[in-house]
Amino acid sequence: MNTNTKSDSLSTRARAVALAAGRGFVLALVTLPGAVLCFTLSLVSIALVPIGIGVVTTPWVLTGVRAFADWRRVLAAQWCGVRIPSAYRPVPEGANPWTRTFGMLRDPATWRDLRWLLVDMTAGFASALLPAILVFYALEGFVVAAGLWRVMSDGGPYWYAFVPVDSQPTALAAAAVAAVYLVLGYRYTPALLVAHFRLTRAVLGANQGELAERVRVLTETRRDAVDTSAAELRRIERDLHDGAQARLVAMGMDLGTIEMLLDKDPAKARQLLAQARQSSVDALGELRDLVRGIHPPVLAERGLGDAVRALALRLPLATEVNVELGGRAEAPVESAAYFAVSEVLTNAVKHSGADRIWVDLHHVKEGAGMLRISVTDNGKGGAAVGAGSGLAGVERRLGTFDGVLAVSSPAGGPTMVTMEIPCELS
Amino acid sequence: MRVVLAEDLFLLRDGLVRLLEAHDFEIAAAVESGPELAQALAELEPDVAVVDVRLPPTHTDEGLQCALQARRDRPGLPVLVLSQHVEQLYARELLADGNGGVGYLLKDRVFDAEQFVDGVRRVAAGGTAMDPQVIQQLLSRRAADDRPLGRLTPREREVLELMAQGRSNAAIAGQLVVTERAIAKHTSNIFTKLDLEVSDDDNRRVLAVLAYLDQGR
Numbered sequence: 178m179n180t181n182t183k184s185d186s187l188s189t190r191a192r193a194v195a196l197a198a199g200r201g202f203v204l205a206l207v208t209l210p211g212a213v214l215c216f217t218l219s220l221v222s223i224a225l226v227p228i229g230i231g232v233v234t235t236p237w238v239l240t241g242v243r244a245f246a247d248w249r250r251v252l253a254a255q256w257c258g259v260r261i262p263s264a265y266r267p268v269p270e271g272a273n274p275w276t277r278t279f280g281m282l283r284d285p286a287t288w289r290d291l292r293w294l295l296v297d298m299t300a301g302f303a304s305a306l307l308p309a310i311l312v313f314y315a316l317e318g319f320v321v322a323a324g325l326w327r328v329m330s331d332g333g334p335y336w337y338a339f340v341p342v343d344s345q346p347t348a349l350a351a352a353a354v355a356a357v358y359l360v361l362g363y364r365y366t367p368a369l370l371v372a373h374f375r376l377t378r379a380v381l382g383a384n385q386g387e388l389a390e391r392v393r394v395l396t397e398t399r400r401d402a403v404d405t406s407a408a409e410l411r412r413i414e415r416d417l418h419d420g421a422q423a424r425l426v427a428m429g430m431d432l433g434t435i436e437m438l439l440d441k442d443p444a445k446a447r448q449l450l451a452q453a454r455q456s457s458v459d460a461l462g463e464l465r466d467l468v469r470g471i472h473p474p475v476l477a478e479r480g481l482g483d484a485v486r487a488l489a490l491r492l493p494l495a496t497e498v499n500v501e502l503g504g505r506a507e508a509p510v511e512s513a514a515y516f517a518v519s520e521v522l523t524n525a526v527k528h529s530g531a532d533r534i535w536v537d538l539h540h541v542k543e544g545a546g547m548l549r550i551s552v553t554d555n556g557k558g559g560a561a562v563g564a565g566s567g568l569a570g571v572e573r574r575l576g577t578f579d580g581v582l583a584v585s586s587p588a589g590g591p592t593m594v595t596m597e598i599p600c601e602l603s
Numbered sequence: 604m605r606v607v608l609a610e611d612l613f614l615l616r617d618g619l620v621r622l623l624e625a626h627d628f629e630i631a632a633a634v635e636s637g638p639e640l641a642q643a644l645a646e647l648e649p650d651v652a653v654v655d656v657r658l659p660p661t662h663t664d665e666g667l668q669c670a671l672q673a674r675r676d677r678p679g680l681p682v683l684v685l686s687q688h689v690e691q692l693y694a695r696e697l698l699a700d701g702n703g704g705v706g707y708l709l710k711d712r713v714f715d716a717e718q719f720v721d722g723v724r725r726v727a728a729g730g731t732a733m734d735p736q737v738i739q740q741l742l743s744r745r746a747a748d749d750r751p752l753g754r755l756t757p758r759e760r761e762v763l764e765l766m767a768q769g770r771s772n773a774a775i776a777g778q779l780v781v782t783e784r785a786i787a788k789h790t791s792n793i794f795t796k797l798d799l800e801v802s803d804d805d806n807r808r809v810l811a812v813l814a815y816l817d818q819g820r
Contacts, residue, residue, distance in 0.1 A: 475688075491740065
């Protein structure tokens with residue numbers, strides 16, 4: 178029983194060793210030509226970017242490199258349970274080759290891939306071959322010792338490792354060395370294959386520091402977003418409760434009284450009717466303002482460009498709006514951008530002392546795309562983020578969308594507030 | 604007078620139909636979506652269209668776009684646009700062709716049936732019906748840095764507001780409880796102070812005032 182179990186585990190182990198050796202062999206076979214090919218093509222393609230050809234070829238080549246790297250990630254996970262995180266920036270599908278090329282070249286993961294290819298064709302190749310060699314070389318030793326040496330040592334001794342095999346005793350010595358290899362291989366082959374993938378992970382895996390920083394930023398902006406939306410809901414609840422809701426109650430009461438007075442005192446009833454109608458007008462007015470604060474109707478109807486134009490028409494200052502948007506951003510981005518512009522404009526009107534404002538909205542196709550908004554006024558300057566100016570709030574809101582805000586406002590003016598939100602247009 | 608009505612909310616559409624019918628309008632069609640409206644405007648040749656800005660299927664400014672397109676196809680086709688909110692941007696687009704026969708009112712204005720119906724009739728006759736809120740927004744923007752407007756007396760400003768909404772001298776006189784001659788005097792003063800060309804034609808007069816208020820924006 179006992180021996181049975183032992184031989185079972187022995188054969189399981191032997192199978193694992195053979196499998197690891199076979200996989201190492203396959204890996205080594207593919208790794209060297211694959212890595213060399215990918216690396217060379219990438220270098221050539223990137224070198225050809227200045228003369229234009231590279232702009233077309235680079236996305237294809239780099240996509241191939243990524244596929245090659247991803248294949249290795251899959252193998253690492255399937256064969257040895259080594260998980261290698263992948264962190265490529267998304268490449269816009271419909272974008273032109275120029276955008277795709279530069280988007281990919283700006284991605285640190287691309288350069289990490291190329292570094293990995295260099296390591297893969299040298300240390301990676303060796304570390305994949307090692308487990309295979311240990312096992313196959315040991316087997317070869319036994320075959321040599323078993324009699325193959327007679328054929329092989331015709332023109333002089335056949336060197337097996339450091340043993341010159343030319344007679345039966347040396348053949349036995351070779352067998353002994355082979356046995357040592359076999360024991361080593363038996364013990365370490367699977368571990369060696371794991372070591373190969375660990376090496377791959379060290380070079381190919383995304384930097385932990387980068388990821389940690391990203392997680393920190395996301396945690397912070399998510400908390401801000403949750404806080405802001407909770408505060409917004411509270412404000413809406415209060416406005417409805419004290420405003421429209423109260424007016425409807427008053428209206429209902431008036432109508433009840435009117436019903437009672439209709440026969441007794443028609444004149445009084447008529448007066449109350451006018452009052453009830455005024456209540457309904459006021460309630461509608463309040464609801465309208467509330468809706469404008471939640472999601473302005475023009476924004477829903479026309480999108481960001483016209484919503485900002487409509488906003489400018491409401492300002493008491495001459496405002497020039499210039500819009501170059503080829504489509505509409507996603508609704509949450511539009512809304513964030515609208516309220517950011519609204520806040521910055523309110524600030525300018527209140528504090529800058531300007532008599533003219535220029536708003537510029539456009540979409541840049543760099544990388545994954547970016548909405549860029551600038552608000553400039555000819556006021557007295559001196560605006561700063563965090564000086565109780567409301568700009569800090571704008572910065573926080575934009576943060577939820579990975580957007581940024583920059584203020585240039587020297588004393589004496591002019592003030593220019595620039596906001597950027599990464600987004601695509603549809 | 605034949606009306607095409609477009610409003611997607613059943614209760615409001617029903618209410619408007621009853622209101623207009625009670626005032627001797629003939630409802631040629633009461634539709635609830637943009638495509639239906641476009642078809643009705645093209646086929647039924649109404650005397651006036653009363654249109655909600657926001658209509659299905661897009662629930663954006665489909666109604667407004669239909670109205671603008673219909674006016675491009677048939678210049679001067681009288682259109683009264685209703686909305687839950689007023690935007691100067693939309694008012695400007697409606698007025699842009701300078702043809703008159705345009706109205707833009709908040710839905711709340713329906714509460715005052717007489718004034719609302721008066722607005723519809725005015726638009727149908729080629730006049731203008733602008734919501735008081737639009738005019739107030741225009742005035743408050745101009746008032747800050749506009750010298751000629753600053754020279755108007757409070758009474759003249761009041762008259763200007765009503766005139767910009769599209770009211771005739773008679774209607775303004777009725778509202779302010781003065782004689783029509785007094786109003787005529789006010790309007791001629793206003794036109795002199797704002798340096799506008801005086802015109803006997805009511806519609807031209809309104810459009811000139813609106814253009815003045817919307818200047819350079």
